[in-house]
Amino acid sequence: MKSRARRIESVLDAVGNTPMVRIPVPSAPDVTVYAKLESANPGGSVKDRAARRMILDALADGRLGRGRTLIDSTSGNTGVAYSMFGAALGIPVELVMPENVSRARKDIAKAFGTKIIFSDPLEGSDGAIRDVRLIVDANKDKYFYPDQYANPSNPQAHYEGTAVEILRDVGDVLTHFVAGVGTSGTMMGTARRLHEHTRKITCVAVQPDSSMHGLEGLKHMESSLVPQIYDPKVPDETMFIRTEDGWDMADALALRGLHVGHSSGANIFAAMKVAERLASEGKPGCIVCIVADRGDRYFAPMKWDKSYVW
């Protein structure tokens, strides 16, 4: 991955090397918490890393190219990334997403020329996964189906990118890494690399506390189709966060100048809990958590929202 240079040849080279911003936790003065701003990627989310890597690996071994269309199911951010890179590389893109995905993300994907196929909102993202499999099975020659939930290039992007950047940027003081799990690519790849470090680094996964939740992008694994790349043994610990805690944290951080999405609010809430726990045990620490995207991606209303004037 190239460094954050001022002049680059392609939008693909703008992925990664994201900054980390300090989150003060007054109740834990001996613990430093950093939020790694994956929202600074060119598509606005952490999903740029996985999408870029899945596309480049598939182009390299011939699964993609020769006019093949990339198709996948996505709740949005991966779709934005596929659409952006597809447009940059001349690859047609089709996406299956639940109809209740935020309007902003549908419109962003469409702006890049992507075709969107809607799935039943009541079936959630698992319904979109089932639908894309049916479409691909019926047109095997037309499509390249990266399947972000099962593609090893997804965690590999984090193994070689995110984790390396974190170790480089905070140095040998890192004690904890905190990230939510959706496809689980961020946690699987980053944690594997951090666990290879000589000193113990504790990796904390964040999941919603209930199957019915509002932390868009995260999966409640117990009630979901479990992604093939997800290995529950990789995180050292899983914290189950209430939707309201993630939302309230996102709102509170915005008033301090950091406007993050709801799942990132949950990640930072979890990181602060870890910090407070360390403080209560009288231990110092250094925690890095992931900001997956910005809050403005969730501004746009649902299709039925009548309070919004277009």
Next chain:
Amino acid sequence: MATKVRIPASLRTLTGGKDEVTAAGDTVGALIEDLEKNHPGIKDRLVDEKGVRRFVNLYVGEEDVRFLDGLGTPLKAGDEISIVPAIAGG
């Protein structure tokens, strides 16, 4: 009056796997109370002390109850309720 309620995948563990159930009530709030009798636990997923939980979307037909009368929204014969979840994962 029995009203049809469409249940999202994320709540079907509470409805024995059914994607559609019926419940009685002349308002959305009363209907949720009735749902809770047959499917214990569902009420907490949908409402808190302030009303419909912020991230839960309840529709009567295609209308979000937030823009109707919330839990007080009246129901009439033939109405259909949909519980629409957030999007999970990727």
